[in-house]
Amino acid sequence: MVEMIMHVELCKGCGLCQATCPQDLLSTSDQVNSKGFYPVVLLDKAKCTGCALCARMCPDLVIEIHKQTA
């Protein structure tokens, strides 16, 4: 099981994570955060492989990923 923590207040809605996700799981919220940006949201938690490519592209350290150790 993958646990993804989104620090939405840091998100600037740049879309780089979204463009990167091989599973196309990321989308933009329609609610601005306190900085006035539309932060990213994970659409389908279950499908997330925890590959962390999204996190690697994120310039703002929004995405934190943990995995259930087997």
Place this chain on the structure above:
Amino acid sequence: MVEMIMHVELCKGCGLCQATCPQDLLSTSDQVNSKGFYPVVLLDKAKCTGCALCARMCPDLVIEIHKQTA
């Protein structure tokens, strides 16, 4: 016939011309010039081929060479 004009007052006695002359025709005067240097002298005018190698090595434009046009 080669005519060599030595501007001895410019000579600093560095010896570069001397070291260069393929005919070994140059030597140092035993009389200082007004700047206190021992200027170069041409030993045997007749042997000079006018190759101007000495002049090319001279940093101080001491040597001027003319040739009789045949």
Place this chain on the structure above:
Amino acid sequence: MVRKKVLMKGNEAIGEAAIRAGCQAFFGYPITPQSELPEYLARRMPEVDMIFLQAESELAAISMVYGAAGAGARVMTSSSSPGISLKQEGISMLAGADLPAVIVNIMRGGPGIGGIQPSQADYFQATRGGGHGDYRHLVLAPASIQELADLTWEAFALADQYRNPVLILGDGMLGQMMEPVLLPEEPPPLVDKPWATTGAKDREHNEIYTLHMGMEDLEKHNQRLAKKWEQIAREQVRYDKFMLDDAEIVIVAFGIASRVARRAIRMAREVGIKAGLLRPISLWPFPTAAIAEVAKQARAFLVVEMNLGQMIEDVRLATGGLVPVELFSKITIVPNPKEILQSLCSLARRTGCKIDEAAIKEESA
């Protein structure tokens, strides 16, 4: 064609005025808050077939200016405080080689990287020469966009006239703000530059140099330069007076600070304080005589500057201890007229100047 006012940003007005003054080349390096000037010229200079080149650094820029000025061109560079520090060796070179050039410093806060807010903290550097050796250059300090344009135009004329660099000293706010401006049309007349290095055709070769090996040579060279600077000092003092006729308290302020000071003076007049303004336009040469004259009648001076107190030395040198000279100082904040008013009130009370205390009460009520 009727000349029409246009609304322009300070930095751009400098650029356009330079073009109209016949500036043939601009060399500069970006820095906030003056980058609009190189950017403007990057667009405009090619349109008028003139040179714009972004240099690799301020050091390179001032050296390109030196080369182009030495080659006889009307030429300009601009920067802001840290960049102007880097140009000091080059400015000393220009002054030492009698080269005409216009240098613009749109000041920001320092020291070090500092900030990009407006400041007037480069007064000493500008007027005393931040570079080494004895040298002087004109320092013109405009207070409006119109004056920015006018003085830029004149800077080119003065540089050529005296074969000397001229510095335009403004602050970040002047560079950024917009006001209507009537732009100059005709360039100042061209002057002959027989000394310029344009190729030694049909004349002896020319040399632009600053090295004077012999002790006596260098001394003579410096004395000759000193004569030139004395002449400039006699001929080029500029200042502006505002409500000075009956002033008991005289504010001395330049540039943007003088604008705020005017406002404070109007407010002061409303509470019965006879305040006035003497605004140096040329910071070097400084209007020493004019201030000395005013000092005969005034009871006190207030120097308003956006630094820790630099021009105040020139004011004190001019007043020569005749009257108290106090400082109102902000460093990187454009001062607020109300605060200046408070200083005026306090100074008026302490020096026995006229003041309408009733009006003050009413005002603050």
Place this chain on the structure above:
Amino acid sequence: MVRKKVLMKGNEAIGEAAIRAGCQAFFGYPITPQSELPEYLARRMPEVDMIFLQAESELAAISMVYGAAGAGARVMTSSSSPGISLKQEGISMLAGADLPAVIVNIMRGGPGIGGIQPSQADYFQATRGGGHGDYRHLVLAPASIQELADLTWEAFALADQYRNPVLILGDGMLGQMMEPVLLPEEPPPLVDKPWATTGAKDREHNEIYTLHMGMEDLEKHNQRLAKKWEQIAREQVRYDKFMLDDAEIVIVAFGIASRVARRAIRMAREVGIKAGLLRPISLWPFPTAAIAEVAKQARAFLVVEMNLGQMIEDVRLATGGLVPVELFSKITIVPNPKEILQSLCSLARRTGCKIDEAAIKEESA
């Protein structure tokens, strides 16, 4: 071990004194007439396991100093006039970042490349800050090789004490001449530098910076620095008096010029002129109060400087118009005692000071 005098060249005495003051690193770039200093340290620093590095330029040298000072080291650089101009941005950085460092300027004639003869023409640059922004640093002006060594040692102590750059200002002759000197032995005590960037081990990370983005931040930062400089100004004024007790004419001169002035004063005394010398040792802070005090009793001041007249402004600011202040100026020639004497005589006559005209006649006979 008995301390013994050694005969040393000024430039080398600075070097040896620096080593004995615990200087851990020197970064510099060659320039006449101070190259013996880096050359001396190139030999000596490795012997004491300290760093000598020839930088690629003066800009790099002052930045290496910044880095090493920020990392907590006692550090020094040196140059001569044009090279010091190039360091202005860096000096402004050091001051803005509260970094201790010792900078040596062995002045030569300017402007531009100028010459390599001794000069004092960088007085303004040194005391007003040739760099941008408001900042101050101590300026110490030795007049003998002994003092050169002593003040170098002290410069390191003062730099650490106030976390501020300190400038040693000498001229080419001081750098080149030799006198006996008793060298300092023990370095000034080490001070704690918890702010230094030495690796964030067992503490928060440290930052050396000069950028203050917000207007208020930068203003506050500047005000804090201003407090520090006020403190230095209170605590570190240094000067020397010579035959001042009954002096009617006071010469103010620093460095090598003061040595010549002393001779002129002795000569003046022989012709009945009561001349004396006030020699500023700290040029910033300037001995304003001491001069103001002397001005009460003196009839005239003569400022002797090897420039077009720079320190004279500080003397005038100090005397505040009380007495005439005149200038004896050579720019890049060490003045001749006789010429100074002539100026003293003329000044004495014009200001009604005592003078033994008979003795003068006899002398010139």
Place this chain on the structure above:
Amino acid sequence: MKTVFSRPQALTNKPLHYCPGCGHGIIHRLVAEVIDELGIREKTIGTCPVGCAVVANEYFNVDMQQAAHGRSPAVATGIKRVLPDRVVFTYQGDGDLASIGMTEVVHAAARGELITTIFVNNAIYGMTGGQMAPTSLLGQFTTTTPYGRKKELQGSPIRVAEMLATLEGAVYIARMSVHNATHVMRTKRAIKRAFETQLEGKGYSLVEILSTCPTNWGLSPVEATKWLADNMIPYYPLGEIKVAAAVEGIN
């Protein structure tokens, strides 16, 4: 729970001020990750450039110094010479390093100074609002090349990595890019190798990183990554440009 990805120790908690999608954020993180992985946070000292990363001192949780514009390699030299057992890096933009600071970087490299340079090449002056950098591409529009950069007027962009590779003291020189996740990971490996080069005392190391400036390129962040790939990479070939024999063993 195993942490796959989280904020590195070598970054503070301060939110970055960079524009949305700016490459500086990615590169900051990579440097911090490498510092963490090498366990050198407590003995690392970095320098900030003058450029958008001027306040990197607030982001890196290591000791930092702000250098004057372009002088970072000299500042780092000063630090390293007096603290030879620390790890010292400079973080510099293309204006800072390749324009005003060219002398300093060439000489640090020539001296084989034991420091590491992270060189962020975004082909523009970001902080000052989009002027030409020495690395701006031919034809590129910037505020100081409003008609596009022209070879005849402004010359061709400088390939810094290749130029510095000619210096004996520069022993590890690489050019990487952060326009996609694969290259981000490669960039991290290069940064690590550069730091290791320093740790093993081999000489000067530099990683040039092609990065985006969406704001001044006038593109969205995603468009910017594409522009980088399409325009910058062809002119600035990626890879390890120089791995001196001394370094080859490392990693």
Place this chain on the structure above:
Amino acid sequence: MKTVFSRPQALTNKPLHYCPGCGHGIIHRLVAEVIDELGIREKTIGTCPVGCAVVANEYFNVDMQQAAHGRSPAVATGIKRVLPDRVVFTYQGDGDLASIGMTEVVHAAARGELITTIFVNNAIYGMTGGQMAPTSLLGQFTTTTPYGRKKELQGSPIRVAEMLATLEGAVYIARMSVHNATHVMRTKRAIKRAFETQLEGKGYSLVEILSTCPTNWGLSPVEATKWLADNMIPYYPLGEIKVAAAVEGIN
């Protein structure tokens, strides 16, 4: 009478102040000869460095400007940009060009500035009395490397010609030497080609010339030429380092 060899027109009659046997004199003459041969004396403008050749303005019978230390390429750029139909050259020493002035030369080259640089590499600071230059050899004793230049402390000497050759704007780059008459003649040919490169508007050209400083090397002039041949040439290979395609036709 045919003149085989005499003082070129492009030199004044002023005796040179250089030390006995100094390479500067030879190089001055070569530059002047080339100017004469190309018939460009009346449209040539040169810059003097800060270095022993600082007073070259008194020797060259062409218009000259003294530049601040290291800034010659920028000064020359200023001149050339406003007088594009003139011929502009810089004359620089190794301290001037390769140390303090590195940024300016790299950028002039990168811009493909239409100027020519005569770069006199004598592996030392002549004028200031023999300090280390960036081109001083490993092991070389100078007044600032009294224990010999060490790679670990001062790094390796910079090969300027090779470094600049990496720049697109630099189209003709050669390294020559004046230690004997053959090489003196080769040097002259290279200088001529460099000026022709400029005349034909191809780009930036530079001739690095290995030269002697007998005074500060502590050798007699003749020994100095030998030292150059034995020590400098092995490290600084001679030849035309870069002849860009555009230039190949010339000469």
Place this chain on the structure above:
Amino acid sequence: MDKKREREIRTLLLAGFGGQGIISMGQFLAYAGMLEEREVCFVPAYGPEMRGGTANCLITIDEQQIDSPIFEQPDVAVVMNLPSFNRFEYQVRSKGLLLVNSSLVNQPVQRQDIEAYSIPVNELASSLGNIKVANVVMIGALLELTGIIQAESIIDSMRSTFSDSKHNLLALNRKALEKGAEYVRYLSSKQRLAV
């Protein structure tokens, strides 16, 4: 409309975030003032805080030479978003005027000593088919309330500064000005004036 206040209005502060057209709104006002042969001065806040953050500017329009280009208590403040509202509500001078973009600010005005208007300029602009003219709608409201500048002068200033290709936008902008004016006419017929 109070004619006395009209004469007293010299200084305006406009604030919002980047992209809302704050700076151009200010420039149009200053330009129009110049066209009306008044003295004008426009001061932008510049610097890094601009980046993605707030944008604001100061405008002075006067009959006589303008002294200080800056001021602390504007006669009029126009706030286009919430942070600006929070920052500037209390800066307007007593008896001054506050215009609030109620499309983005849903907080009530607290001050009782100023005159305040809430105008949903985004919606009003949308109703014209182009949300980008929200700033122009706001100018329209401002002009209607203060009379400081003639609406036609704003159009003239646009004509002078727009590139040719954008001249077809003039009609839309005229409509936007009218929309804003219309809305405040409607408001003042019903809204309590807190003077």
Place this chain on the structure above:
Amino acid sequence: MDKKREREIRTLLLAGFGGQGIISMGQFLAYAGMLEEREVCFVPAYGPEMRGGTANCLITIDEQQIDSPIFEQPDVAVVMNLPSFNRFEYQVRSKGLLLVNSSLVNQPVQRQDIEAYSIPVNELASSLGNIKVANVVMIGALLELTGIIQAESIIDSMRSTFSDSKHNLLALNRKALEKGAEYVRYLSSKQRLAV
């Protein structure tokens, strides 16, 4: 020897061309003065004119603190070559002392108001087998004429500044000093003193 003049001698100028040991001659004098616990000051002329050209220096030796390190009219001038002779003959103060290296200067002294000695130091040094000590021979003459410094102090100063490998040269130098002294003793027994 005139004891009064002895006391009056404070300032010396030494001049010649580079390589004649002018600077080291000056430094030995200054160093020796220091060893004798006098105040001393040594000023070299520096700069480009040194290159291959003339070298000169100023020395002051005094009982009290030295004011000016430079002076225009030295009490003593030592000229080691012709250009220096031409340049400095007229600088010596009236009643001062001029020492001329007659090995290289074959012109007569014109001034009548000074005391002048011609000493062929090159030949004297050669007679000791080493022309390099010509400068030391000159010091010897100078000391004999002025008594300004003890000869032994010069030797001490050499001992302190020579590297170990050169210590074997001390004997030669002592001889050179003596040679110079001897020569002027011989001279003063025969030469006209033009005081």
